[in-house]
Amino acid sequence: MKLDISIVSMVGGATGASGIHDMPDGTTANGVIAILDLPTEETYALMVNDMPVAVPDRDSYVLNDGDKVTIFPPIQGG
Amino acid sequence: MAWQGKILRVDLTNLSAKEEPLNMAWAEDYIGQRGLGTKYLMEEIDPKIDPLSPDNKLIFATGPMTGTGASTGGRWSVITKGALTGAIACSNSGGHFGGELKTAGWDMIIFEGRAPKPVYLYIQNDKVEILDADGFIWGHTVWETEDMVCNRHHDPEIKLASIGVAGEQGVKYACVVNDRDRAAGRSGVGTVMGSKNLKTVAVRGTKGVSVDDPKKFLAVSAAASAKLNATADAKRRSAVGTMAMMDVTNSWGCLPTRNCQDVQFEGAHNINVAAMLRIRKSDGKSNLKTNKGCFACTIACGRVSVIDPTHFSIRDKGDKYKGAEGGLEYEGGFALGPFCGVDDIEAATYAQALCNEHSMDPISFGATLGAAMELFEIGAITTENTGGMALNFGSAEALCWAAEVTGTQQGFGKELGLGSKLLCEKYGHPELSMSVKGQEFAGYDPRAMQGMGLLYATSNRGACHLRGAAWTEDFTDVSTIGRAPAVKTAQDGMAMYDSTGLCMFARGGIGNDGLLDQLNAGLPGTWDAERLTITGERIWNLERQFNLAAGLTSADDTLPKRMLEEPAKTGAAAGKVNMLGDMLPDYYELRGWTKDGVPTPETLSRLSLS
Ligand code: SF4
Numbered sequence: 001m002k003l004d005i006s007i008v009s010m011v012g013g014a015t016g017a018s019g020i021h022d023m024p025d026g027t028t029a030n031g032v033i034a035i036l037d038l039p040t041e042e043t044y045a046l047m048v049n050d051m052p053v054a055v056p057d058r059d060s061y062v063l064n065d066g067d068k069v070t071i072f073p074p075i076q077g078g
Numbered sequence: 079m080a081w082q083g084k085i086l087r088v089d090l091t092n093l094s095a096k097e098e099p100l101n102m103a104w105a106e107d108y109i110g111q112r113g114l115g116t117k118y119l120m121e122e123i124d125p126k127i128d129p130l131s132p133d134n135k136l137i138f139a140t141g142p143m144t145g146t147g148a149s150t151g152g153r154w155s156v157i158t159k160g161a162l163t164g165a166i167a168c169s170n171s172g173g174h175f176g177g178e179l180k181t182a183g184w185d186m187i188i189f190e191g192r193a194p195k196p197v198y199l200y201i202q203n204d205k206v207e208i209l210d211a212d213g214f215i216w217g218h219t220v221w222e223t224e225d226m227v228c229n230r231h232h233d234p235e236i237k238l239a240s241i242g243v244a245g246e247q248g249v250k251y252a253c254v255v256n257d258r259d260r261a262a263g264r265s266g267v268g269t270v271m272g273s274k275n276l277k278t279v280a281v282r283g284t285k286g287v288s289v290d291d292p293k294k295f296l297a298v299s300a301a302a303s304a305k306l307n308a309t310a311d312a313k314r315r316s317a318v319g320t321m322a323m324m325d326v327t328n329s330w331g332c333l334p335t336r337n338c339q340d341v342q343f344e345g346a347h348n349i350n351v352a353a354m355l356r357i358r359k360s361d362g363k364s365n366l367k368t369n370k371g372c373f374a375c376t377i378a379c380g381r382v383s384v385i386d387p388t389h390f391s392i393r394d395k396g397d398k399y400k401g402a403e404g405g406l407e408y409e410g411g412f413a414l415g416p417f418c419g420v421d422d423i424e425a426a427t428y429a430q431a432l433c434n435e436h437s438m439d440p441i442s443f444g445a446t447l448g449a450a451m452e453l454f455e456i457g458a459i460t461t462e463n464t465g466g467m468a469l470n471f472g473s474a475e476a477l478c479w480a481a482e483v484t485g486t487q488q489g490f491g492k493e494l495g496l497g498s499k500l501l502c503e504k505y506g507h508p509e510l511s512m513s514v515k516g517q518e519f520a521g522y523d524p525r526a527m528q529g530m531g532l533l534y535a536t537s538n539r540g541a542c543h544l545r546g547a548a549w550t551e552d553f554t555d556v557s558t559i560g561r562a563p564a565v566k567t568a569q570d571g572m573a574m575y576d577s578t579g580l581c582m583f584a585r586g587g588i589g590n591d592g593l594l595d596q597l598n599a600g601l602p603g604t605w606d607a608e609r610l611t612i613t614g615e616r617i618w619n620l621e622r623q624f625n626l627a628a629g630l631t632s633a634d635d636t637l638p639k640r641m642l643e644e645p646a647k648t649g650a651a652a653g654k655v656n657m658l659g660d661m662l663p664d665y666y667e668l669r670g671w672t673k674d675g676v677p678t679p680e681t682l683s684r685l686s687l688s
Contacts, residue, residue: 008329009314009322009351039310045553047329052650054555072326072553073310 001025001065005032008072029058032069044071079290080142080600081105082183086206088199090274091132091191095199095206100185106603107686109577110185111141112168113617115157118188119166120620125628129159129266130248130273132192138179138239138279141579145180145287145373146295148596149302149588150581152177152373154262159628161266161273162250162442162497163516163540166624169253169267170544170576171239172372172380173260175281178237182283193275196246200231201281211277217243219435220255227280240278241268242436247487248272249495251442251518255434259380259404260372263439265517265539266497289600298595303376306587315379315583316369320408323521324350327412330553331649332526334519335416336471337448338512338638341523341646345421345472349411353423354381360388365423367402372581379583381405385431389424391478403431409543412521413444418451419471429481436485442497445518447480449498449510458505464490509639515540515630524641524658526651527552529561532661533569535635538621544582546572556651562664573621574614616685619669619677623687632675635662 007018017036027035029046038044046053047070053061063069081100088095101118108114115137127133136158143151154176160167179187182203193208196216200207214230215223220242228234238256245252245268252268253261262268289295306312314322327333328346335343347353354366363384371378383405385392392399406414406427414426433440447469453459454469461468467490469476483491493501498511498518512519517540524531529548537545546569551560575585578593585593590607597605625634636642641656666673670681682688 006329008325009318043550045326045330047650050329050331050650052330052553052555070329072329073314 001027001063003032003063004066004068005036006068006070008070023063027063029053029061029063029069032063033071038071044073046071079602080146080287082180082185082287084184085186085188086184087188087190088208089190090193090197090276093193093197093208095208105142107613108617109142109574109613111139111144111153111155111577111579112157112170112573113577113613115139115155115186116166116168116617116620116624118186119157119159120624123159125159125624127159129161129164129270132274134159134270136189136267136270136274138187140176140180140185141577142601143596144579145177146289146600147374148299148580148600149306149592150372150375150377150584151579152375153579153581154179155576156254156262156267158267158270160539161269163265164628165515165540165630166538166621167265167267168539168576169262169264171254171256171260171262172375172581173257174373175237175239175256176579177373178281178283180283180287181285182281183285187279189274189276192273196275196277198227198276198278198280201279203283203285215277216246219243220437221258221435223278224258227278231280233282236280236282238278238280240437241271242485243487244436244438244485244495245269245272246277249438249484249487250497250500251439251446252437253439255437259434261434261439264441264542268437290602291599295596295599298592298599302588302592302596305589305592306584307376309587312377312587315377318351319369319379319381321351321354321381321406321411323408324411327521330526331646331651332523333416334412334512334521334523336419337417337452337510338519338523338640339452341526341649341651343416343421346416348421349415349423349426354383354406358386360386365427366405375581377583381407383427385427386424389428390475391425391428399428399431404434406430409521410440410444413441413448414477417444417448418477420474420477422474425474425477429477432481432485438485441520442518443481443484443494445512446494446498446501447477449502449512450494451476452510453502453505453507458507463493512638512640513541514637515634517541523646524637524656525646525654526556526649528556528558528656528661529565531637531641531656531658532561532565532665535637535658535662536565536665538618538625544572545569556654558657558660562661562668566665566668570611570614570618573617574610577617612685616687619681619685619687622677626676635675
C-alpha cells in the first residue's frame with residue numbers, strides 16, 4: 001500500500017524520508033517508525049489523516065492505502 | 079564555591095550603592111536566580127504595591143551555575159512585580175551579561191526606589207558608579223546605548239542590560255535586552271526598569287568565578303556538554319532553532335492564528351524554517367545567516383538573520399537594518415507572523431529587530447497587534463484611531479508600521495503599548511484579549527493542547543509556555559488525561575531549573591544527573607533529586623503566595639472565553655474547546671491547595687513555607 005508520509009521539523013537526518021512510501025499491507029503506526037528507522041531516543045507525535053494517534057494505540061493502529069502520516073518530535077519553543 | 083557571596087543593593091532614590099552578603103541560608107532553600115530572587119522580593123516588598131511605584135524593587139539575579147563554565151551556565155533573571163500583570167514576574171535571559179555580572183563579583187543586584195533623573199549603573203568588578211544618562215543615552219535605542227556606553231568607557235567588552243524607548247515610556251510589555259538581542263522578555267520587567275529611571279546596567283568583570291572542587295567541576299561540566307551535544311534535540315536546536323516548532327504547531331492545529339480565530343495558518347510555509355533557509359531572488363542570499371550561542375553553551379540555538387535589503391521595510395533606511403542581527407525565534411515568529419495573519423518573513427524579521435532595539439517583548443507586542451487587528455476588522459478600531467493605517471490581518475505594512483510607532487511611542491503606538499488586555503477593554507471587547515493575568519499567550523493554542531491551557535491558567539506570571547508544559551502528553555492526544563499531574567511536575571521542575579543558572583533547553587540532554595553532578599562539584603553541601611524536586615515545589619508555592627498576597631485569586635486562573643467556548647475550526651482538536659474546568663480541581667488537589675487555590679497550612683509546612 002502507499003502512504004503519504006511527512007516528517008516534520010527535522011527528525012535526525014530523516015526529513016528526506018518525507019514523500020510517498022510503499023509499505024506492506026498491515027503496517028501499523030509504530031511499524032512506520034520502525035521501517036523508516038527513525039532515531040529511537042525520541043518520542044514522536046504521530047498523526048494519521050491529521051488526527052493524533054496516542055502512543056499506546058500505535059501498535060494496533062493498522063494503516064490503510066492512501067493514509068497521510070505526519071510524524072514529528074515534540075520540542076519546546078523559546 | 080560558585081557563589082561570590084555578595085549582592086549589590088542600589089538605592090536609586092538617593093543614588094547610592096552598598097555591598098551585602100548573600101543570604102546563604104535562603105540560597106540553600108531556593109537555589110538562586112528565580113527562586114532566590116523571588117524570596118528576596120517576597121521578604122522586601124508588599125505584594126500589593128503598584129508595580130510602577132518606587133516601592134517596587136527590581137532584582138537582577140544569577141544562579142549558582144551562572145558564569146562558572148557549567149554547560150549552558152550563562153542564564154540570569156529579572157525578578158520584580160510585573161508591570162503587565164500585577165503578579166510575580168521572573169524573566170530569564172541568556173547571552174553574556176549574567177556571566178559577566180558574576181565574574182565581576184556579584185551574585186545579584188537589588189534596585190530600590192526611583193532615581194530623580196535618568197541614570198545608568200556602571201560596574202567594573204568592585205567599582206560601582208551611578209552615572210547620568212540624561213543628555214547621553216536616555217532616549218536612545220538599546221543598540222545605540224550599547225555602542226555609546228562602550229565608546230565612552232573605552233571598553234568594547236562591557237556587557238549591558240538595557241531598555242529602549244519603549245521601556246522609558248511605559249510600554250506595558252517592555253523587556254530588558256542584553257547583548258543586543260537576548261531578552262528578559264516577559265511580564266513588563268523593562269517597564270519597571272524604566273519607571274525607576276534606570277537606562278542600563280553596564281558590567282565589566284575580570285575576577286572569575288571559583289567552584290568548590292575545580293578539578294571535578296571541569297570533568298563533570300565537560301561530560302554534561304558531551305552528553306548534551308550527542309542528543310538529537312541539541313543537534314536539532316542548533317541546526318534549525320526554535321522556529322522548527324512552527325511546522326509542528328501548524329500540523330497539529332495549535333498555531334495561534336489571527337488572534338486565535340484559527341489554529342492553522344495557510345501561510346506558514348512562507349515564515350517557517352524552510353522559509354528562513356530559502357534563497358531569495360533579490361540578493362541570492364537566505365534570511366538565516368548563521369546561528370550563535372549564549373555564554374558556555376554548546377548548542378547555539380540562536381538565529382542570526384539578514385533582512386532582504388530590497389524589502390519595503392528597510393530599503394530606504396540606509397545601512398541601519400541591513401547587517402546581521404538576531405533573527406526570528408518561534409515565540410516572536412508566531413506572534414509577528416500567524417497571530418497577525420502575516421506571512422512575510424522579512425517583515426517579521428524587521429519587527430523582531432525593532433522589538434530588540436526598542437525593548438519590547440515580541441510575543442506581547444505581536445499578540446496585542448493581533449487583537450487590535452481583530453478590533454479593526456469588527457469596526458471597534460478605525461483608521462481615525464490609527465491615524466490612517468488599516469490594521470487588517472495579513473498586512474505586513476501594518477506590522478512594520480506598528481512596530482515602529484509602538485517602539486518609539488508615537489500616535490497609535492501608545493494604544494498598542496497598553497498590551498492586549500487594556501487595549502481590548504478600552505475598545506469595548508475585553509473578550510478579544512488572548513491573555514491570562516494580563517499576559518498574552520505564547521505560541522500554542524490551548525484547545526489542541528489541553529495541558530497548555532491548564533499551564534496558561536495557573537502560570538504564576540500569566541500565560542506562559544515556559545512555566546512547565548506537558549509537551550509529551552499534549553502532543554500525544556487532545557484529551558485532558560494525565561494533564562494535571564504532568565503540568566504540576568513540569569512546573570516544579572522548571573521553577574527549580576530556572577534557579578540554577580542553566581538553560582532549560584539543556585535540561586533534557588543533561589538530565590537530572592548532569593545537573594546534580596555540576597551543582598555538587600560547584601557548591602558546598604549535597605544536592606540530590608529529592609531535594610531538587612521539593613525545592614521546585616517550594617519556589618512555585620512561594621510565587622503563588624506572592625500572587626495571593628497581591629490580591630489575585632482562583633478567579634484569575636482562567637482562560638479567555640474563546641478557548642472555553644469557541645471550538646477549534648480545524649486540526650487535531652477540530653470541534654473541541656479547552657476543558658480547563660475538568661483539570662483545575664485535580665490540579666489544586668494535587669498541589670495541596672484548597673478548592674479556592676490557596677495552599678493549605680499542611681502544604682506550607684511540608685514545604686517549609688510560612
Ligand atoms: S540553548 Fe540556546 S538559549 Fe539556551 S543557552 Fe544555548 S544558545 Fe542560549
